[in-house]
Amino acid sequence: MVSMKDIAAVCNVSVATVSKALNGHSDIGKETKENIQKTAKEMGYFPNSSARALRTNRTYNLGVLFADEANSGLTHDYFAGVINSFKVAAEEEGYDITFLNNRKNKFNMSYLEHSKYRGLEGVVLACIDFTDPEVQELVNSNIPVVTIDYLFNNRIAIMSNNASGMQELLNFVYNQGHRKIAYIHGADSAVTKARMTSFFKIAEEKDLFVPDEYIREAAYRDAITAGKVTKELLELKNPPTCILYPDDYSAIGGMNAIKERGLSIPKDISIAGYDGIMIASQLEPRLTTIKQDTEALGARAAEKLISLIEKPKSTLIEMITIEGKLIEGKSVGEI
Amino acid sequence: MVSMKDIAAVCNVSVATVSKALNGHSDIGKETKENIQKTAKEMGYFPNSSARALRTNRTYNLGVLFADEANSGLTHDYFAGVINSFKVAAEEEGYDITFLNNRKNKFNMSYLEHSKYRGLEGVVLACIDFTDPEVQELVNSNIPVVTIDYLFNNRIAIMSNNASGMQELLNFVYNQGHRKIAYIHGADSAVTKARMTSFFKIAEEKDLFVPDEYIREAAYRDAITAGKVTKELLELKNPPTCILYPDDYSAIGGMNAIKERGLSIPKDISIAGYDGIMIASQLEPRLTTIKQDTEALGARAAEKLISLIEKPKSTLIEMITIEGKLIEGKSVGEI
DNA sequence: TTAACTTACGAAATCGATTAAGTAACAACA
DNA sequence: TGTTGTTACTTAATCGATTTCGTAAGTTAA
Numbered sequence: 135m136v137s138m139k140d141i142a143a144v145c146n147v148s149v150a151t152v153s154k155a156l157n158g159h160s161d162i163g164k165e166t167k168e169n170i171q172k173t174a175k176e177m178g179y180f181p182n183s184s185a186r187a188l189r190t191n192r193t194y195n196l197g198v199l200f201a202d203e204a205n206s207g208l209t210h211d212y213f214a215g216v217i218n219s220f221k222v223a224a225e226e227e228g229y230d231i232t233f234l235n236n237r238k239n240k241f242n243m244s245y246l247e248h249s250k251y252r253g254l255e256g257v258v259l260a261c262i263d264f265t266d267p268e269v270q271e272l273v274n275s276n277i278p279v280v281t282i283d284y285l286f287n288n289r290i291a292i293m294s295n296n297a298s299g300m301q302e303l304l305n306f307v308y309n310q311g312h313r314k315i316a317y318i319h320g321a322d323s324a325v326t327k328a329r330m331t332s333f334f335k336i337a338e339e340k341d342l343f344v345p346d347e348y349i350r351e352a353a354y355r356d357a358i359t360a361g362k363v364t365k366e367l368l369e370l371k372n373p374p375t376c377i378l379y380p381d382d383y384s385a386i387g388g389m390n391a392i393k394e395r396g397l398s399i400p401k402d403i404s405i406a407g408y409d410g411i412m413i414a415s416q417l418e419p420r421l422t423t424i425k426q427d428t429e430a431l432g433a434r435a436a437e438k439l440i441s442l443i444e445k446p447k448s449t450l451i452e453m454i455t456i457e458g459k460l461i462e463g464k465s466v467g468e469i
Numbered sequence: 470m471v472s473m474k475d476i477a478a479v480c481n482v483s484v485a486t487v488s489k490a491l492n493g494h495s496d497i498g499k500e501t502k503e504n505i506q507k508t509a510k511e512m513g514y515f516p517n518s519s520a521r522a523l524r525t526n527r528t529y530n531l532g533v534l535f536a537d538e539a540n541s542g543l544t545h546d547y548f549a550g551v552i553n554s555f556k557v558a559a560e561e562e563g564y565d566i567t568f569l570n571n572r573k574n575k576f577n578m579s580y581l582e583h584s585k586y587r588g589l590e591g592v593v594l595a596c597i598d599f600t601d602p603e604v605q606e607l608v609n610s611n612i613p614v615v616t617i618d619y620l621f622n623n624r625i626a627i628m629s630n631n632a633s634g635m636q637e638l639l640n641f642v643y644n645q646g647h648r649k650i651a652y653i654h655g656a657d658s659a660v661t662k663a664r665m666t667s668f669f670k671i672a673e674e675k676d677l678f679v680p681d682e683y684i685r686e687a688a689y690r691d692a693i694t695a696g697k698v699t700k701e702l703l704e705l706k707n708p709p710t711c712i713l714y715p716d717d718y719s720a721i722g723g724m725n726a727i728k729e730r731g732l733s734i735p736k737d738i739s740i741a742g743y744d745g746i747m748i749a750s751q752l753e754p755r756l757t758t759i760k761q762d763t764e765a766l767g768a769r770a771a772e773k774l775i776s777l778i779e780k781p782k783s784t785l786i787e788m789i790t791i792e793g794k795l796i797e798g799k800s801v802g803e804i
Numbered sequence: 805t806t807a808a809c810t811t812a813c814g815a816a817a818t819c820g821a822t823t824a825a826g827t828a829a830c831a832a833c834a
Numbered sequence: 835t836g837t838t839g840t841t842a843c844t845t846a847a848t849c850g851a852t853t854t855c856g857t858a859a860g861t862t863a864a
Contacts, residue, residue, distance in 0.1 A: 195567075390753035418729055
């Protein structure tokens with residue numbers, strides 16, 4: 135690797151001069167500067183980030199903490215989308231992304247220790263167990279942190295607006311004329327809670343009667359269970375005319391179960407998913423769903439994290455809400 | 470941040486002694502060593518990776534080059550699975566993962582420059598344009614490189630065995646009694662080529678007549694086109710009894726088109742996908758597909774890359790083939 | 805002409821860790 | 835007793851870059 139020393143030798147100047155010339159300081163002669171810059175380019179010089187980090191205490195490295203138990207990690211459409219957009223936004227600002235280990239590594243470092251070891255300037259937290267003591271340690275540290283879809287009182291949070299998403303979805307379904315609406319909700323979590331609360335609030339506002347048997351549970355992305363539950367709903371004496379699912383995968387499970395019965399969507403029964411994953415728009419019929427704006431979620435998270443790093447004083451600790459968008463699709467029909 | 474200097478001061482020894490004590494050198498007294506280790510723990514010491522990297526020239530950092538044009542990046546099930554498993558395997562060996570920028574960043578570095586800047590000890594290439602001059606530059610550099618699903622003559626490649634996968638799939642379909650088999654293949658690529666070649670080879674071996682109209686094209690993961698093509702195939706005077714798709718998403722598109730016709734899978738027509746993504750096993754009927762071993766692909770890539778780094782002499786430049794696995798599912802019936 | 809500034813550069817310290825080389829103190833051995 | 839070895843440290847150089855301070859040479863002003 136060619137270093138400043140090498141350039142200095144070639145140009146017959148000191149290392150200090152090279153550094154100044156390459157970093158655009160003012161106390162360098164025009165000719166000297168140009169010569170150094172030219173030589174640096176010719177020699178293929180690139181700064182050594184370790185050396186620079188050591189001296190300046192800036193690594194331009196951001197951590198991503200993202201647990202992937204049971205393949206629910208990078209292969210999880212929603213979070214993969216968020217992380218991807220976070221990455222792109224961070225890269226545009228000259229930052230690189232490093233994953234924090236979720237598994238125990240050789241050195242048995244905690245998340246915080248790992249962050250310090252790598253000199254991460256900030257960390258984004260997504261899709262993890264926020265009650266994990268190690269996560270708590272990180273959140274209570276002095277490292278800038280932004281969380282996604284979870285709110286700590288001392289940290290910036292970027293939240294997908296599940297309440298308004300559910301509201302919009304339910305409104306749409308209602309306006310299509312549906313009054314017998316079943317809701318298969320996800321397992322217990324902050325997201326599920328937000329959506330359910332919203333569901334019942336809107337239902338009440340609309341004087342919609344929702345019998346207990348219309349409210350069912352199925353884990354996220356578990357199309358099999360969703361399919362089973364769907365069949366049970368269809369067998370009710372008074373079956374719903376529309377079923378809402380926890381996510382699009384589940385809706386696919388439901389769709390299969392319905393088609394298997396020989397029923398047609400949306401003629402015989404309507405369904406809606408949530409998330410707006412790619413495949414949802416390619417199904418037949420096109421799935422009605424709330425497309426979560428993963429793009430915006432990731433980008434905002436990066437923007438805020440970098441702002442925390444570069445201007446901590448003027449960066450507000452706030453909760454930022456990202457709206458989902460109704461994709462009307464074709465799976466909810468008029469009644 | 471607490472440094473060795475701080476520990477040295479507290480323990481009344483030199484920095485060198487601290488370093489040796491913490492790194493398990495032999496020329497340190499038992500008591501001194503224990504005292505230093507205890508103090509280090511108490512003070513919450515963690516090494517500074519930048520300083521260590523600067524001195525030792527080892528960063529324990531691996532690069533991942535992974536272009537994500539058009540959302541086909543981390544949200545691409547197959548590659549996300551591979552990268553995820555690569556990450557886990559690398560982390561187990563004490564390495565961290567850094568993404569190489571695919572977009573141009575502030576400093577306008579090439580992939581190689583970026584790798585050098587960050588001191589990446591090796592890079593894994595996946596899902597990119599391998600003919601890109603910047604990729605070529607990286608491949609021809611002296612940085613250890615492992616490629617996934619692409620073969621350079623001077624680099625280790627980890628290849629999913631598309632030929633044997635297609636063979637196994639076609640054999641299965643054939644053994645179920647199918648003789649009228651349509652094949653919707655992906656767009657032109659090395660992967661498509663490998664599968665097609667294999668398809669025709671096996672077909673020939675089996676004396677299977679494949680009319681031209683049975684061979685169609687649809688882009689990867691384009692369920693809409695796959696659905697359209699499926700309808701066209703169904704309308705043929707002599708329609709196939711089984712359709713093979715480029716991937717599982719496409720198969721879902723086909724599945725929808727078929728169900729829409731009121732046909733039943735696999736009673737009226739059989740279908741098979743490729744890849745073995747999560748949702749495939751949750752469809753009704755369960756999709757027959759070749760599950761690509763993303764787990765093994767990523768893990769082997771990490772293993773080989775680390776081996777190139779740690780014992781370059783004894784590491785063979787080779788092509789490693791990872792077999793897919795037939796998931797029988799329920800979407801191909803007996804005839 | 806001389807004091808006061810500018811300009812353009814260099815010397816040296818520094819960041820935190822590693823490591824070769826050196827050195828006391830003590831023990832072992834002939 | 836003198837030589838050799840061992841043990842347990844310390845000193846100091848080093849990795850590559852940044853930055854403070856210093857200074858020689860030239861310029862301007864009085």
